[in-house]
Amino acid sequence: MNLSPADRDRIIDLIKNGQTLPKEDLYKLAADEEDVFLFWNGRDEAVTRAVLPFHHIEHIDEPRREATSEGANFxxxxxxxxxxxxxxxxxxxxxxxxxxxxxxxxxxxxxxxxxxxxxxxxxxxxxxxxxxxSHTIEIGGETATxxxxxxxxxxxxxxxxxxxxxxxxxxxxxxxxxxxxxxxxxxxxxxxxxxxxxxxxxxxxxxxxxxxxxxxxxxxxxxxxxxxxxxxxxxxxxxxxxxxxxxxxxxxxxxQYEAYSEKILKRDYKYKDSMGIYRHTPVDGPGGAAKGNPFYDFLGVKGYWRYSKEKMQELYDEGLIVVSSTGKSLSRKKYLKDAKGTPVxxxxxxxxxxxxxxxxxxxxxxxxxxxxxxxxxxxxxxxxxxxxxxxxxxxxxxxxxxxxxxxxxxxxxxxxxxxxxxxxxxxxxxxxxxxxxxxxxxxxxxxGKYERQFFLAEMSDEQRVSREDTYLNLILEAYKAERLEGHTQLHGRRGGRMVHVGPLDVPVTESRVREVVEECRKLGYTQLDVLGFEFEQGLFPRVTQEVAESHNVRIRPRYIPKDVFDERAVKKGQVKFYDVSYLRASFALNPSPAPASAPEKARAEVTITLEDFVTNYTQDDLPAVESALAKGKSEVIIDGGQIIKVSKNQKGVQDREILTKNWHDWIDYWSVDFDYDSKKEIIRIQNEAGEIEEQWTGNYIFENEWQSFRTKQDRSLEFTTSPRAYLKPGTYRVMVKVVDILGVDTSQLLEVEVK
Missing domain, CATH: 3.40.50.150 (Vaccinia Virus protein VP39)
Structure with a gap:
């Protein structure tokens, strides 16, 4: 460090007194053999070494299977x-x-x-x-954000x-x-x-x-x-x-090369291919005499041609040498296919x-x-x-x-x-x-599993506890739930239901939900509300169904609205927590029509039909928007699972137009895995000894076998899949996944019995 004793004492005094160090002192403290050191407020040389497991949500190995008249679908x-x-x-x-x-x-x-x-x-x-x-949504000739x-x-x-x-x-x-x-x-x-x-x-x-x-x-x-x-x-x-x-x-x-201009191509590239027509006269051949033969003159006398005599002979034999119309210059033919262009x-x-x-x-x-x-x-x-x-x-x-x-x-x-x-x-x-x-x-x-210490590492234990308490009290007050003490994962109670509050800074993960469920099981609780700002993709209702069957714990996942941070809205009881979306699909099972000549004889085929979708998504307060709207203005909002255009004419008369006319309007994409249990999710994790080991998470990977979705150019959707064949008898679990126009996914599990 380039510090004099006086500098050192002065800096120590500044630090002891909690005063800001002048920039020139910071530069002196950071001085080393580097000629230039890049510095800004908050620069930290430390880089996170967090290692979190990757959770496999979906596998897409082919666009989609289609039925064919030849029975190839089987x-x-x-x-x-x-x-x-x-x-x-x-x-x-x-x-x-x-x-x-x-x-x-x-x-x-x-x-x-x-x-x-x-x-x-x-x-x-x-x-x-x-x-x-944020992103915009086009619907009914209007746009919502x-x-x-x-x-x-x-x-x-x-x-x-x-x-x-x-x-x-x-x-x-x-x-x-x-x-x-x-x-x-x-x-x-x-x-x-x-x-x-x-x-x-x-x-x-x-x-x-x-x-x-x-x-x-x-x-x-x-x-x-x-x-x-x-x-x-x-x-x-x-x-x-x-x-x-x-x-x-x-x-x-x-x-890489930029294409030549048309002018250059016309000037220099005269030959379309080896059989094309060219303008200049080809050299007649080497001949025997040196005098008066352009080929000999350029090769043996002027000697500036960059190829050897043998190479020149090879080019001549291939018809790739031309002499100019004046007879004074010799060059290779240039073909359009060889015109690379100008270097970028x-x-x-x-x-x-x-x-x-x-x-x-x-x-x-x-x-x-x-x-x-x-x-x-x-x-x-x-x-x-x-x-x-x-x-x-x-x-x-x-x-x-x-x-x-x-x-x-x-x-x-x-x-x-x-x-x-x-x-x-x-x-x-x-x-x-x-x-x-x-x-x-x-x-x-x-x-997958998020470790809290990676997000709160810069806080002291006291700061961390204080922040967590403030956050939990805020959410529970808005949810009208009483705070619980002495529990690990359960934070509150609302009526006969236990309440878990998901984190502010990361999604609610499957591992977190299962930890909460395990505490409920040990204590004999059977009703659970899981609140979160964001949920891991593919989490519900798969986990909800599995937990209900295995542990007899009924989970109700609910989204925390952003206006939970508006103290006035909390005090007035205006904060609306809303349920995750719901979809309904059905299946039709028919005997297989596969011909006897088909390489694999199917026992039955199934089609899945998407029948309904309900979302409760809310991001705007409809009454508040209407009261603040100026005369002659309109605004498109999302409230209670509807996209609504709110207008006020010059006389102050208000009008509401629901733009989402039916449930179809909410669907952007849906897909199906016809055999959800076919592929286990195996993750590789590092154990305490530093060794890599494989573990089955207990979950399965969604194999995306069929899908239909809207594009910018094509807004249509199919609502029934093409047939999918089953080769063996048994019970198959079918996963149906919907992604709505907001980008939020919802799924449903169906059971299909094949005899």
């Missing part, structure tokens, strides 16, 4: 999909910091290394204050609560973890806007090293119209920036933004063009390589990777982003299957 085997050995692509819902840490330090690291390591990472992190997780969940709000707050310093702290830890995951020949592309570009570049140089910096791509993403202040206070902002860094000095690089520079103005009418557009606000990712992926990876995007958004990186025969990992904290990506990747599978091309299975995961 075959249990397919040449593609699950039968393709090796890596299954991974779509993961959760906090990417914990996902990255669990990938870097957990058992899944072995699988990544077995695939050759992570060769390329592209990330498009949020780079503007205000860019939250699904506000972000509490988990998403916490993530947004952690990113921006102190401005750029919070953003840098968020990015620093994630980039450090990405650096540790990259293969030695791997690269990272970080896509940012003008708001944070200069800061992020310094951050990347700090982590990856200046010598491993290669380019700053300037992408002309749009015209400047709509840029507030353009001309008056600044030039029009029409570019994003993409920083390219590698892990080491050895990295994958496949040069760091100004990308040839990749257009997605037009409003493009079939590529899926309605996600930050969606990037596939052409942009195609160039990146082709440049910095090869076929079969493993890529990742830890802010996957609409899933463009994964979609393009799948089309280019790359493996992928995609993660996001937003439910809507994960659901959008799932639909998009199923669409890619369908597209590849239609073309007869191979495609790879992918699985939907989320982080």
């Amino acid at each position: 075959s249990m085997f397919d040449l593609k999909g699950r039968q393709r050995q090796g890596w299954h692509d991974k779509l993961i819902w959760g906090d990417n910091k914990l996902i990255l840490s669990s990938l870097a330090h957990g058992p899944l690291r072995e699988q990544i290394e077995a695939e050759g390591g992570l060769k390329l990472v592209y990330i498009d992190p949020p780079f503007a204050v205000g860019a939250d997780f 699904k506000t972000q969940s509490v988990l998403e709000e916490i993530a947004y707050r952690d990113t921006w609560q102190r401005g750029i310093s919070s953003y840098l702290s968020m990015m620093y830890e994630r980039l450090k973890l990405i650096h540790s995951l990259l293969a030695e020949d791997g690269s990272i592309y970080v896509h940012v806007g003008w708001q944070v570009a200069s800061s992020v570049q310094l951050l990347l140089q700090d982590i990856f090293g200046y010598d491993n910096y290669h380019n700053t791509i300037s992408w002309k993403r749009s015209h400047a119209h709509g840029d507030a202040g353009q001309g008056a206070t600044h030039y029009g902002r029409i570019t994003d920036y993409i920083y390219i860094f590698s892990k080491s000095d050895k990295f994958i690089w496949n040069p 520079t760091d100004l990308w103005d040839d990749v257009n933004r997605i037009s409003p009418t493009s079939t590529e557009r899926i309605g996600y606000p930050t969606q990037k063009p596939e052409a942009l990712l195609e160039r990146i992926i082709k440049t910095s990876s090869n076929e079969g390589d493993l890529l990742a995007d830890f802010f996957c958004g609409s899933g463009t990186t994964a979609a393009v990777a799948a089309k280019l025969n790359r493996k992928w990992i995609a993660t996001d904290l937003g439910r809507f982003a994960v659901h959008t990506t799932r639909k998009r990747l199923i669409g890619v599978q369908r597209e590849l299957k239609e073309k007869g091309q191979d495609f790879r299975a992918f699985e939907l995961l989320n982080l």
